[in-house]
Amino acid sequence: MPDVIINGPEGRLEGRYHHNKSPNAPIALMLQPHPQHGGTMNNKVVYTLYHAFVRQGFSVLRFNFRGVGRSQGVFDRGEGELSDAASSLDWLQSVNENASACWIAGFSFGAWIGMQLLMRRPEINGFISVAPPANMHDFTFLAPCPSSGLILQGDQDEIVPEPSVAKLVDKLSSQRGIEIDYRVLAGAGHFFGEQMDELNGHLDDYLNKALKSGDQAAVAP
Template sequence: MPEVIFNGPEGRLEGRYQHGTQPNAPIALMLHPHPQHGGTMNNKIVYSLYHNFAQRGFSVLRFNFRGVGRSQGVYDRGEGELSDAASALDWLQTYNPNAGQCWIAGFSFGAWIGMQLLMRRPEISGFISVAPPANMYDFTFLAPCPASGLVVQGAADDIVPQESVKKLVDKLSHQRGITIDYRLVEGANHFFTGQIEEMIGHVDDYLDKALVKTEA
């Protein structure tokens, strides 16, 4: 799990990178929760997602947004963090120029940033959105949502109400050609405390099916 440093819009960004096991391996980028609420690339959910993609042979990158850990810069209300994510994806693509697929996964604030990146980068073929903060941030930019993906939510999330995420999923599901798989983890809070394995089980199940479809 080599440490990497790459250039971002406001200076150096710190990351961890696992190179894929196969030639032309698919790529995946992981995005962490809110920098001002303790979010880092070492968040347990982000690490679990990273490990899951790495086990599947993906070239995977997780990194710290500006002002977190050894990443330079200061928090920028999401605008700068979106630019950081774009730079991270650029770096990932530079080292994997022939990747057949590109996936993005984010938790909470990272899910919001990931969905914005999805709108800007047509090469992203799928997404994993864990507890997207639909009650805190505007997701109306997803018009239309350009790729299918998975949304996972804790049924007992007291930070992001289930109803707000369900409303977002219903809106996206009305779009032609797009399939949003929505999974609830019963009893789980926003951080899936004690239930991360169960949450990752849903991700595993979804990717098993989604990746077979894209390979067919």
Template structure:
């Protein structure tokens, strides 16, 4: 998979870019967890989400936020990281200007950034939010949430407790014109620690995305 370096707001950003042969393939970016707690684009959840999208026919980009790996800059409390994500989407779109579908997927801190990107970019047609840390960050900016998506978490998540995720999902359910699907994986922790939990999470994501793509192609 090609390593790529592309311009970000604070200098170079390092990514992994996985194109499809079809010029009009859908595109997706995958956002990693918190940079100050060991989050990188090679996080296991992020890596598995990346390949799940690629195996469904998406051209996919995952990348390191500023200050992580070979990406320049330093941690910026989520503000700069949102700008990084916007630059990553710009880069992906510039390479794939025939794509009809654009998705964003994020894990933990990356889910929070992904949901903010959703508010800025009306071309995003769907989102995957894995273990969103609704206990740590304010998600009230999702008013209204502009597109339908999947929120998925484990019932034993001690980093982002399920009760807070339920509150977030319930607020999103009140909004008209979109459908928020919520799936919980029984027994899984924040990082979907076993192969079984990881496979179940990826399977749920794949089923959801395939269903959405089928619906939009009718």
């Protein structure tokens, strides 16, 4: 899991990268929770997402947004962080020119950034959003949402109430041509403390099904 330095819009971005040796391995980008509330690329949910994709044969990158860890710059209310994510995806694609597919995954604030990037990058085939902050941010830009994906949410989330996410899922599910798999974890709070194993199981189950179905054009080697 080598450390990598990416040239971001405001200087270097610190990352961790796993490279799959298959010449056409799919790629996946992981996005951290809110930088101003202790979020980093080493958050347990992000780490769990990262390794779920590694197990499926992806080349996977997670990184710190500007101003976090060794990443340069200062917090920019989401606009700059979206640019950081785009630059990181550019880097990931540059070292995997023959990738068979591209996925994005994010937790909380990172899920909001990830969904915005999804709208701007048509090469993204699938997504996983964990506790997307639908009560704090406007997700109406997903009109229409271009890809199918998985949304995971705890029913005891004290930061992002489950009904707000359910409302977002209802809107997305009414769109044609995509499927949103919505899974609610009973008893789970925002950080999935005692439900991390259950979260991991849902990730493995969804990725196994999605990749085997061929819906996302990615096949793990």
